[in-house]
Amino acid sequence: MTPASEIPATAILGHRGAPLAAPENTLSALRVALEQGLDGFEYDVQPTRDGAAILLHDDTLERTTDGHGAVTEHTLAELIGLDAGAWFHKRYAGERLPLLEEALEVGGERGDERPLHMIELKQAGLVREVARALGERLDLRAILASFHRDVVLEARDAGLATMLLAERAEEHDREFVARERIDAHGVGPGGWRSDSGRREWACQRWSWSVDAPADLLEALRFPFNGINTNEGPRALALRELVRLAPDDRGPYPLTVPELVVDPTHGALGRGEWCGEWTVAVEVRNPFIWPVEVELELVVRKGAFELGARPRSLGLAPGASERTELALHGGSFSPGGDPCVAAHYRWRNAAGRTAGELVLDAPLVRVRNARLRREPLRLPLLREQPDDPEASVLVRRQGRSLHVSIESPGRLREPRVWANLDGVVTSGTRGLRLELPLDFDGQQGGVRFSCGIDGWPEPGARRRVLRRWAGGLPGDVHSGAPGRLIPG
Numbered sequence: 001m002t003p004a005s006e007i008p009a010t011a012i013l014g015h016r017g018a019p020l021a022a023p024e025n026t027l028s029a030l031r032v033a034l035e036q037g038l039d040g041f042e043y044d045v046q047p048t049r050d051g052a053a054i055l056l057h058d059d060t061l062e063r064t065t066d067g068h069g070a071v072t073e074h075t076l077a078e079l080i081g082l083d084a085g086a087w088f089h090k091r092y093a094g095e096r097l098p099l100l101e102e103a104l105e106v107g108g109e110r111g112d113e114r115p116l117h118m119i120e121l122k123q124a125g126l127v128r129e130v131a132r133a134l135g136e137r138l139d140l141r142a143i144l145a146s147f148h149r150d151v152v153l154e155a156r157d158a159g160l161a162t163m164l165l166a167e168r169a170e171e172h173d174r175e176f177v178a179r180e181r182i183d184a185h186g187v188g189p190g191g192w193r194s195d196s197g198r199r200e201w202a203c204q205r206w207s208w209s210v211d212a213p214a215d216l217l218e219a220l221r222f223p224f225n226g227i228n229t230n231e232g233p234r235a236l237a238l239r240e241l242v243r244l245a246p247d248d249r250g251p252y253p254l255t256v257p258e259l260v261v262d263p264t265h266g267a268l269g270r271g272e273w274c275g276e277w278t279v280a281v282e283v284r285n286p287f288i289w290p291v292e293v294e295l296e297l298v299v300r301k302g303a304f305e306l307g308a309r310p311r312s313l314g315l316a317p318g319a320s321e322r323t324e325l326a327l328h329g330g331s332f333s334p335g336g337d338p339c340v341a342a343h344y345r346w347r348n349a350a351g352r353t354a355g356e357l358v359l360d361a362p363l364v365r366v367r368n369a370r371l372r373r374e375p376l377r378l379p380l381l382r383e384q385p386d387d388p389e390a391s392v393l394v395r396r397q398g399r400s401l402h403v404s405i406e407s408p409g410r411l412r413e414p415r416v417w418a419n420l421d422g423v424v425t426s427g428t429r430g431l432r433l434e435l436p437l438d439f440d441g442q443q444g445g446v447r448f449s450c451g452i453d454g455w456p457e458p459g460a461r462r463r464v465l466r467r468w469a470g471g472l473p474g475d476v477h478s479g480a481p482g483r484l485i486p487g
Contacts, residue, residue: 011226012235013118014041015209016057019230019476020300023088024064025055026095030106033115037236040107040116040141042208042228045100045126052076053100053129059122062462063087063473065097100133104140117142118228120165121151131158145186152182163206169197178202184225189215192222211476213238213252213361221249230476237359241286244357248286250318254342254361255282261330261365261469263381273365273381273479274302274330282322283342285315294343297327298360301336304329327363333383334470334479337362364480367469368445371396372487377406378450380466390466392416392450394484399439401484403450404430409466411454419449419471419481426453445485447471 017029018036025043033041044057049072061067065082067074076099085095100119107115119130119142127144134142144155145163156162163184166173168191177185178201186206191197204225210216211231219227220235220242229235241253259277285291295310307326315321325340341360348354369376371394380390390409395402401420408414417426420433436446449471456464465472470479 010220010223010239011039011116012232012239013116013226013228014038014232015228015230016043017041018232023085023092023095025057026084027098027102027106028085028092028095030103033232034107036232038232040118042118042120043103044120044122045130046071046122047126048076048079049073050075051129053126053133054079055098055100055103063475066461100130104133104137114139114141118163119144121146124148124151127151127154127158131160134160143184149176153180156180156182165208167191169194171196174199174201210235213254217252234360237357240357241359245286245288250284250286252361253284253286254340254359256340256361256363259363259365261367263367272330272332273334276328279325279327279340279363280322281325281340282320283313283315284320285317287346288317289346290314290316291344291346295323295325296341296343298339298341300338302329302331304338333381334365334467335477337364337479339363365470366480367482369482369484370487371484378468380409380451380468383466387466390452392452392468394450399435399437401433401435402430403433405452408452408454411452411456411464411466414452414454417451417453417465417472419447419474421447424472424474440486442486445483447481448484449481
């Protein structure tokens with residue numbers, strides 16, 4: 001197995017494979033990541049009741065398979081026949097939960113360099129099994145990652161390349177990885193901007209789930225030793241941008257606004273995740289040569305239309321230009337926001353196209369609510385045409401935020417969910433959350449969403465989730481949370 005010190009700089013790995021193009025943590029998702037041109041992939045490994053290692057992110061089976069219950073309560077024989085693809089799209093129906101050994105074989109048929117495997121262990125108990133599997137594949141490039149220190153130490157002692165994961169760079173982790181000779185430290189987007197993150201580290205620096213254009217550009221300019229991302233093609237385009245324009249230190253070349261949604265006045269009727277907007281787009285030329293830029297709308301989910309075809313822009317080196325796009329449309333539920341794509345083209349002395357680069361930026365749909373002294377009633381989205389009205393009550397008491405169910409919309413055994421500043425929690429009777437210390441001073445508010453899940457009818461096999469905005473249940477398909485703004 002190749003040690004972490006020999007992994008090329010600025011590696012780009014697909015987070016759980018290619019989760020926007022194929023069901024996460026499946027063999028299909030891993031193969032699509034390689035087809036996109038990524039250097040490898042990250043995937044999560046969970047233990048079965050009888051000690052087998054399978055690819056799955058969640059502790060439970062419901063979100064990405066047709067099974068039920070905790071994965072550790074099932075044997076491999078009970079799990080091997082589950083469908084792990086139909087939830088994503090019917091063309092992936094029948095996709096199985098992969099074994100670790102199957103994932104390690106992906107890319108082995110290629111004649112060029114083997115892909116890099118970042119294997120995240122969600123809990124203790126699998127290091128020996130992973131070491132055994134990797135020990136049988138000496139040509140494999142792999143690094144074992146975990147948020148748990150005991151797992152990382154056990155993997156180090158087993159001779160594996162190791163990475164400690166965290167939300168942000170902290171001094172106690174900097175001291176730990178140096179003292180314990182851990183190969184790498186990986187933190188979330190923006191997690192290296194802390195005081196400790198600016199100091200010297202005795203290990204590789206990685207960042208996980210880096211998707212936003214500005215975060216990707218920062219990571220690839222730094223450069224980190226590697227990142228994983230749900231937006232593989234975007235990351236590859238930005239790595240090429242950094243190669244072509246190494247001295248550029250300007251902002252991300254394509255600036256777009258958020259799309260504020262008022263579901264009660266949507267173009268498709270009450271309750272849907274839609275609207276009409278005039279979008280101000282700013283395009284910058286980051287190159288030292290002139291370019292022509294054509295804009296297009298990339299629809300990922302739902303139905304969107306532009307009012308008129310965007311005009312082509314001719315930009316001198318370093319120049320910027322602002323243009324407006326009229327956009328309308330949407331979808332019934334959050335997630336899959338459309339993108340503006342900018343096709344940069346430049347010509348040689350003979351007037352022929354010499355190069356092209358496509359950069360994109362998501363038009364993120366958000367929903368805002370102003371938090372005052374009186375209770376705030378938040379109506380939930382109608383995510384199916386026949387969904388009944390449902391609502392959640394939000395009440396502030398000092399720094400405490402109380403979230404409770406007002407109307408479950410006929411869902412049985414309802415639970416309330418909330419996403420406050422990126423932390424997702426749930427409860428049966430309600431939730432008590434803590435607002436940030438500086439909440440009242442944040443003009444833009446804090447990221448927030450809430451919702452209710454429950455059984456739609458007796459005998460149903462899957463609970464239904466109703467949401468006020470994106471950000472629930474918190475995966476890549478959930479869309480962006482809304483915002484709570486101080487009143």
